Amino acid sequence: MNVFCFGAGKAGGRVVEQLLQYERQLKADFIVGAAACDTTAADLDALELVPEDARVLFGTAETNGEGFEGDAAGGTEAAKKEHRQLLEPTDDAPIAASDAFVVCAGLGGGTGGPTAAVIAERLSEMYDQPVYGVGVFSTSTTDPQRASNTLRSLRRLVSTTDHVFGFDTASRVKEEPVSDETYDTLNAELARRLGTLFAAGEVTTADDVGESVVDASEIMNTLRGGGLATLGYSERPLPPRDTSVRGRLKRLIGDDTESVDQIDSLNRITTQTREAVRGQLTLPCDIGTASRGLLVITGRPAWLNRDAISQNQGWLEDQTGSLEVRNGDDPRPDADALSVLVVLGGVAPPERLTALQAVADGDDTNDD
Ligand SMILES: Nc1nc2c(ncn2[C@@H]2O[C@H](COP(=O)(O)OP(=O)(O)OP(=O)(O)O)[C@@H](O)[C@H]2O)c(=O)[nH]1
Ligand SMILES: [Mg+2]
Numbered sequence: 001m002n003v004f005c006f007g008a009g010k011a012g013g014r015v016v017e018q019l020l021q022y023e024r025q026l027k028a029d030f031i032v033g034a035a036a037c038d039t040t041a042a043d044l045d046a047l048e049l050v051p052e053d054a055r056v057l058f059g060t061a062e063t064n065g066e067g068f069e070g071d072a073a074g075g076t077e078a079a080k081k082e083h084r085q086l087l088e089p090t091d092d093a094p095i096a097a098s099d100a101f102v103v104c105a106g107l108g109g110g111t112g113g114p115t116a117a118v119i120a121e122r123l124s125e126m127y128d129q130p131v132y133g134v135g136v137f138s139t140s141t142t143d144p145q146r147a148s149n150t151l152r153s154l155r156r157l158v159s160t161t162d163h164v165f166g167f168d169t170a171s172r173v174k175e176e177p178v179s180d181e182t183y184d185t186l187n188a189e190l191a192r193r194l195g196t197l198f199a200a201g202e203v204t205t206a207d208d209v210g211e212s213v214v215d216a217s218e219i220m221n222t223l224r225g226g227g228l229a230t231l232g233y234s235e236r237p238l239p240p241r242d243t244s245v246r247g248r249l250k251r252l253i254g255d256d257t258e259s260v261d262q263i264d265s266l267n268r269i270t271t272q273t274r275e276a277v278r279g280q281l282t283l284p285c286d287i288g289t290a291s292r293g294l295l296v297i298t299g300r301p302a303w304l305n306r307d308a309i310s311q312n313q314g315w316l317e318d319q320t321g322s323l324e325v326r327n328g329d330d331p332r333p334d335a336d337a338l339s340v341l342v343v344l345g346g347v348a349p350p351e352r353l354t355a356l357q358a359v360a361d362g363d364d365t366n367d368d
Contacts (some may be wrong), residue, residue, distance in 0.1 A: 001201030009112020018191035035089030040067035068110030108138025108146035113153025148360035166283035200330035214328030291346030
């Protein structure tokens with residue numbers, strides 16, 4: 001699936017950087033354009049991969065390039081006032097080549113959350129493509145302002161997008177304040193999951209088309225209807241390819257088939273599907289409430305055991321109680337790992353939101 005990505009605020013821009021990094025590392029090409037906007041000049045300057053001419057500094061009249069520091073009402077007003085500038089990076093971009101927009105933001109601050117909702121709303125008005133949000137919850141679980149910003153911005157982002165991928169940072173880090181290095185690791189983890197999904201839906205040449213390759217429309221169907229989504233992921237190394245003289249000779253004469261024990265591939269896919277769902281979801285939640293799901297298996301073609309994938313699709317249907325679980329694979333001939341990605345859409349609001357509400361109730365400095 002080809003996407004155009006926006007990052008709003010510091011966390012949003014940094015998540016987009018990691019998506020660009022992941023795309024590069026994979027030697028894939030699923031990002032047709034990337035842009036970042038912020039009210040803090042230094043945070044925009046610190047980006048490396050987002051092109052300079054696609055970085056928009058706004059709110060300078062109000063903050064002089066210093067940011068809103070948690071003032072979401074200020075951020076909302078500035079974003080609404082300068083909405084045209086925020087979308088300028090799309091002006092000369094090949095929007096027709098993109099299947100969807102992805103708008104990323106940390107929801108706890110004054111800039112990213114409110115701005116992401118303004119951008120999403122404008123994009124839906126202007127273009128036919130779906131708009132997906134990536135909403136990073138506040139790391140702090142005790143700060144009333146951050147809690148209330150997270151709740152309000154999430155509500156707005158859900159209502160202005162076709163789905164929001166939630167990321168509950170606080171379920172992963174206990175340290176406070178969180179260092180930029182820790183954020184980099186978390187952002188990279190999120191980008192790997194999102195990138196695996198978008199790259200899987202990026203079918204470029206006829207050669208790539210396997211029997212059951214995931215395409216953009218399957219991702220869109222999984223995410224239709226709106227709401228909140230969570231991503232589960234498991235990655236484990238595959239045994240190295242046959243490096244014996246015979247093996248190398250075979251490949252040299254163009255025979256690229258790999259012989260794989262079917263029980264081994266079935267076991268791996270089964271173990272890893274369970275690990276993806278029972279391990280750390282980007283948004284821990286009751287998976288029984290999901291309305292739709294998608295199972296994506298990535299690895300060397302010989303390991304993508306069709307029976308195993310269907311069996312695990314059935315297991316996922318049982319676990320979620322949903323009959324709408326799609327599946328597909330993403331063959332990567334050079335992969336050295338097998339990965340399983342599980343997308344669950346339309347999940348019920350997780351417990352974290354109730355906890356944030358309790359913290360936010362101590363704060364009524366913001367108005368809707
Ligand atoms: N996952 C992740 N979270 C971050 C990162 N940076 C900040 N956060 C979290 O995201 C929330 C929003 O912070 P920022 O992105 O710095 O805020 P902003 O949108 O720039 O808004 P203001 O600076 O308040 O104007 C904070 O509550 C942090 O918990 C990051 O790089 N990764
Ligand atoms: Mg900021």
